Amino acid sequence: MYDTVLDETDKILLVGSAGNSHGLKLENMIHLDISEKFLSPPNSIAATVTNLPIASNSIKAIVCVGSVINYTDIYLSLSELSRVLIAKGKMLIEFESSWSFEYLFKKAFKKHACISETFYQNKKEMLWVYSDTLVVGLAKKFGLGVDYERHIHILSPLLFRFTGLQNLSSKVSFLDDAPIVKGLLSKYASNVIICFSKFSE
Numbered sequence: 007m008y009d010t011v012l013d014e015t016d017k018i019l020l021v022g023s024a025g026n027s028h029g030l031k032l033e034n035m036i037h038l039d040i041s042e043k044f045l046s047p048p049n050s051i052a053a054t055v056t057n058l059p060i061a062s063n064s065i066k067a068i069v070c071v072g073s074v075i076n077y078t079d080i081y082l083s084l085s086e087l088s089r090v091l092i093a094k095g096k097m098l099i100e101f102e103s104s105w106s107f108e109y110l111f112k113k114a115f116k117k118h119a120c121i122s123e124t125f126y127q128n129k130k131e132m133l134w135v136y137s138d139t140l141v142v143g144l145a146k147k148f149g150l151g152v153d154y155e156r157h158i159h160i161l162s163p164l165l166f167r168f169t170g171l172q173n174l175s176s177k178v179s180f181l182d183d184a185p186i187v188k189g190l191l192s193k194y195a196s197n198v199i200i201c202f203s204k205f206s207e
Contacts, residue, residue, distance in 0.1 A: 016066035019090065021055050022074035036060075056082035060090045067091075071100040073197070076133040080119065081144060088148035088204060097150065097202045103157075104135040106196040107164035138198055150202040157195030160187055164194075 017034040037050040038058070045052060053059050055070065056078050068087055075083045091097055102124070109115040114122035118140040123132055142152055160182045181187055182195075 017064060018067045018069065019060070019065045021068060021070035021087070022072050036065075054078065056086055058086045058090055062089050063092050065090045065092065066095050068095070068097040068099075071098065071199070073100060073102045073133070075099060076102045076135060078134075080134065080136055080141065084141075084144050084148050084150070088145075088150055091150075091204045093204055093206045095204045096153070097204070098199065099141075099202070100197055100199045101141060102133065102135050102196060103198045104137050105194050106135070107160075107194050108167050108196055109135065110164070110167050138193075138200075141198075141200065145200075145202055149205045151205060153201040153203050155201075156199045157188075157192040157197070158182065158199065159196035160191050160194060163196040 017036065019036045019038060021038050022040070035049060037045055038053060038055070039045055039050075040052065040054055042052040051059060055074060068091060070083075070087065087097060087099075104114050104117045104120055104122075108124065109122060112122065114120035114135050116137065117135070118137045120135055121132055122135050123130055124135075125131070138155070145152070159179065161178045162182075165178055
């Protein structure tokens with residue numbers, strides 16, 4: 007997607023990148039992370055996504071993956087990201103969904119927004135999980151429309167929910183591409199990736 011909409015001189019913001027360029031090679035790439043230790047000046051900013059020290063309408067494209075917004079206030083995050091994005095600019099975000107099988111029979115399951123416990127690198131942590139409906143609805147409020155949506159990690163959360171074994175669960179991820187899984191179960195994916203475009207002003 008970015009190969010078709012970006013020139014080498016366009017400004018692109020990588021949110022929560024920890025210095026990772028995600029394979030993109032552009033001159034005006036800005037890395038933003040809450041921790042300075044992962045960043046290398048000059049094209050880097052230590053800040054939070056809810057309070058961006060960036061001029062309004064100055065960024066052509068934004069990449070916000072790694073479930074960054076699950077650790078923030080989703081309302082403030084989308085408001086700030088939309089503010090800095092130019093009209094017709096593109097934004098790719100990834101978030102952990104409350105519809106995930108991981109939260110089956112838990113309080114967070116299918117909630118629009120809820121704090122829940124999960125695991126990352128074999129450690130327990132708390133984060134916000136959101137529904138697609140909430141994210142898309144808030145994005146629209148801030149002038150962002152959906153270009154496409156993709157759901158990933160579908161069956162592994164279900165296996166993890168009943169076994170608690172992360173290594174075993176990851177081994178079934180290849181089944182996510184099966185037509186029956188993508189067709190019937192994709193809405194229960196753990197992670198959702200959405201590409202937005204900012205409406206013309």
